[in-house]
Amino acid sequence: MKINDFRLECYFEKYEFTAPYLLTQSDCESMTTKELLSLEPGAEEAYLNQWLGYTETWGDPELREKIALLYKNMTAEDVLVFHGAQEAIFGYMNVMLNEGDHMIAMYPNYQSAYEIAKSVPNCELSLWHIRDDGTKWVVDFDELEALIKPNTKIIAINSPNNPTGYTFTNEEIKKLCEICRKHDIYLFSDEVYKGLELDGDKRDWMADHYEKCASLGVMSKAYGLAGLRVGWLVSKDHETLKKVVKFKHYMSICDSAPAEFLAKVALKHSDELLERSKNIIRNNMKIADEFFDRYPYLFEKKPITCGPVAYHKLLVDMPVKEFCQLAVDRKGVLLLPSYIYEMDGQYFRMGYGRKNMPESLAKFEEFLIEEKFAR
Ligand SMILES: Cc1ncc(COP(=O)(O)O)c(C=O)c1O
Structure with a gap:
């Protein structure tokens, strides 16, 4: 069987464990084995006997x-x-x-x-x-x-x-x-x-x-x-x-x-874990909304109703591929540009499921200011 490269996985292979500010991840915040086991009385002992x-x-x-x-x-x-x-x-x-x-x-x-x-x-x-x-x-x-x-x-x-x-x-x-x-x-x-x-x-x-x-x-x-x-x-x-x-x-x-x-x-x-993820996303949505309100001339924000990702539009006069490359090269901020999906248009994926999104967003803002995208 011959199959084309998985573009997104190739991209992540390069940056996922090296870029410090992952602003595009599609999974929600994880936890340690210990934290998970602590949800259920007796689970830690049972796990050791698995x-x-x-x-x-x-x-x-x-x-x-x-x-x-x-x-x-x-x-x-x-x-x-x-x-x-x-x-x-x-x-x-x-x-x-x-x-x-x-x-x-x-x-x-x-x-x-x-x-x-x-x-x-x-x-x-x-x-x-x-x-x-x-x-x-x-x-x-x-x-x-x-x-x-x-x-x-x-x-x-x-x-x-x-x-x-x-x-x-x-x-x-x-x-x-x-x-x-x-x-x-x-x-x-x-x-x-x-x-x-x-x-x-x-x-x-x-x-x-x-x-x-x-x-x-x-x-x-x-x-x-x-x-x-x-x-x-x-x-x-x-x-x-x-x-x-x-x-x-x-x-x-x-x-x-x-x-x-x-x-x-x-x-x-299940309900407890889903609530935990939704709370993280909701908090991040508030911070991201404030961020996008400051830069209506740089981004067209798309709404989220479900899930941890949004696919926003870049209004900057620079190919989104170059823009995202610059963000990761200069500030270690990882975004996912639409060419990875073989899509036309100036879109990039943003992930809202990680606890450190506020920190990553602040780095991204620093990038916008230092590279003079922000006025
Ligand atoms: C829509 C969709 N389906 C399937 C997968 C694969 O999930 P997993 O990593 O759990 O195999 C992903 C991972 O990003 C995904 O976004």
């Missing part, structure tokens, strides 16, 4: 139960656990896409969601664009329906979206599922940022609405536990899950026992 043999390929049965409880209509049998969300995407797309298939991917999107389709010979890819209407990011369902062909096999969406923050309402979730049902199309629903509804309107998991939907979740983003590398696919479509598990036999085989243990502890305290 058996380190192989684990079940489908995932720890108790963990599968806890994941199923996040959904309305799911049981442990509907859950397949993975080594992170990335493994789930790779496995699903590889088993589902064949020569002659057509896939539609919401765009921009996490690269693996559409790149695997490009790597399959004679597999056709169409992009359903999230568009900037001048104030916010929007989608058009008529545009989506116009892209559907007789051989469309999968629609791959990501909501809350990375990088735009665009999030379907519950009405739109139902509408999307109806479109897929009408045309008998599989829905791959990347919901890794779910749980961070800042507008107070809790979104449904899409797999609860459509039997051919595989819903992707993970501990990395909303829970701030990326180092666990625990993700999952949840679906009533067991035929597909059984195919994907056969592919998993060639990838990780099974998940890490300590990680599964810690994921169970975290999910027992």
Whole structure:
């Protein structure tokens, strides 16, 4: 299999562990193992006694139960656990896409969601664009329906979206599922940022609405536990899950026992952890709003309703790629420019999930002043 480089991961490989001011990360603030274990009486002792043999390929049965409880209509049998969300995407797309298939991917999107389709010979890819209407990011369902062909096999969406923050309402979730049902199309629903509804309107998991939907979740983003590398696919479509598990036999085989243990502890305290992440984002939003109010001539701020990222527009007369390069070179402030998403336009992703965002934003402001962007 030949596949193009993962542009975002290549970019992060260069800066994520060297740039001191990460102003673009898409995960929420993490914590130590000790902090996580302290949420549950007796968990630290139990963790030290965790058996380190192989684990079940489908995932720890108790963990599968806890994941199923996040959904309305799911049981442990509907859950397949993975080594992170990335493994789930790779496995699903590889088993589902064949020569002659057509896939539609919401765009921009996490690269693996559409790149695997490009790597399959004679597999056709169409992009359903999230568009900037001048104030916010929007989608058009008529545009989506116009892209559907007789051989469309999968629609791959990501909501809350990375990088735009665009999030379907519950009405739109139902509408999307109806479109897929009408045309008998599989829905791959990347919901890794779910749980961070800042507008107070809790979104449904899409797999609860459509039997051919595989819903992707993970501990990395909303829970701030990326180092666990625990993700999952949840679906009533067991035929597909059984195919994907056969592919998993060639990838990780099974998940890490300590990680599964810690994921169970975290999910027992799901609401508490999600609240912690939302509070960090809300505090950062206030500070970022004040920052953007000072520089309306430099940036067009896009709103966030859900999730930890926003995709703002740069109004400076300099390519956004150069602007972001200058910020990281001069001040160690990392932003993610739109060329990484192979997108036109002067956009950059900002992450609101880290506790040190105020400090990173202050460094960014210093950069704007010293480089004379600020007047
Ligand atoms: C939309 C989306 N899907 C999937 C992933 C992969 O998640 P993980 O790092 O947990 O494998 C990411 C990571 O950035 C993402 O943004």
